Amino acid sequence: xxxxxxxxxxxxxxxxxxxxxxxxxxxxxxxxxxxxxxxxxxxxxxxxxxxxxxxxxxxxxxxxxxxxxxxxxxxxxxxxxxxxxxxxxxxxxxxxxxxxxxxxxxx
Amino acid sequence: xxxxxxxxxxxxxxxxxxxxxxxxxxxxxxxxxxxxxxxxxxxxxxxxxxxxxxxxxxxxxxxxxxxxxxxxxxxxxxxxxxxxxxxxxxxxxxxxxxxxxxxxxxx
DNA sequence: CATCTATTTGGCTTTTATGCCAAATATATA
DNA sequence: TATATATTTGGCATAAAAGCCAAATAGATG
Numbered sequence: 368x369x370x371x372x373x374x375x376x377x378x379x380x381x382x383x384x385x386x387x388x389x390x391x392x393x394x395x396x397x398x399x400x401x402x403x404x405x406x407x408x409x410x411x412x413x414x415x416x417x418x419x420x421x422x423x424x425x426x427x428x429x430x431x432x433x434x435x436x437x438x439x440x441x442x443x444x445x446x447x448x449x450x451x452x453x454x455x456x457x458x459x460x461x462x463x464x465x466x467x468x469x470x471x472x473x474x
Numbered sequence: 475x476x477x478x479x480x481x482x483x484x485x486x487x488x489x490x491x492x493x494x495x496x497x498x499x500x501x502x503x504x505x506x507x508x509x510x511x512x513x514x515x516x517x518x519x520x521x522x523x524x525x526x527x528x529x530x531x532x533x534x535x536x537x538x539x540x541x542x543x544x545x546x547x548x549x550x551x552x553x554x555x556x557x558x559x560x561x562x563x564x565x566x567x568x569x570x571x572x573x574x575x576x577x578x579x580x581x
Numbered sequence: 582c583a584t585c586t587a588t589t590t591g592g593c594t595t596t597t598a599t600g601c602c603a604a605a606t607a608t609a610t611a
Numbered sequence: 612t613a614t615a616t617a618t619t620t621g622g623c624a625t626a627a628a629a630g631c632c633a634a635a636t637a638g639a640t641g
Binding site: 372373378379380392412431449456457459460461464465 | 484536
């Protein structure tokens with residue numbers, strides 16, 4: 368396989384992976400409404416704060432989030448609104464996904 | 475946390491997870507150009523055919539792919555063209571992703 | 582400066598995902 | 612019916628991801 372395409376697929380997969388977890392999806396959704404600090408996101412997710420911090424770090428590293436420190440808080444925000452389209456696409460797939468019984472067609 | 479939202483995040487994460495692997499990204503990209511059988515995708519990916527078959531099964535179960543049998547072959551195809559937008563979004567994130575050195579802004 | 586709050590990091594265990602081989606299944610064709 | 616081709620499935624070993632606790636760091640505030 369073409370090594371360039373291999374690299375590109377790897378990069379894309381890494382970025383997609385950074386969203387491929389229920390807590391991270393939830394975080395992304397929350398941030399589409401505006402920036403939040405770690406505590407608030409921790410309340411939302413309902414996991415240990417260290418776990419949430421690690422999720423945020425994964426999302427930041429991948430490019431989905433940026434962060435700004437103000438006082439004691441780190442405020443995370445979404446870098447691109449395109450994420451919302453991303454979710455619309457995913458929800459569409461969910462509608463056509465085979466739920467044990469076969470179904471057809473899509474958009 | 476609201477259990478409905480929890481469920482929805484889980485569903486979304488499962489669908490996203492079905493793309494979160496370099497081989498599956500590559501497969502998705504190839505299929506955006508039209509249906510392919512397992513052998514062809516195996517050549518493309520360069521893994522064992524049983525591995526590729528399992529990737530395809532994950533993608534099918536999640537709703538991304540559908541399959542049609544003709545003769546000895548199983549032809550897989552993309553269910554929704556929205557996947558291509560999905561990748562455009564991902565590539566955009568890659569452009570703004572921090573590559574060790576900090577960078578700013580986006581779309 | 583001591584202390585408090587917010588967040589991150591290290592370390593470790595448990596869970597989940599991946600990949601190959603071998604075997605099974607399904608279908609075409611001699 | 613025997614055989615060949617295409618694909619899937621089971622099983623197992625290895626690798627990667629997740630989650631918690633405890634400890635470290637960073638910055639505010641008394």
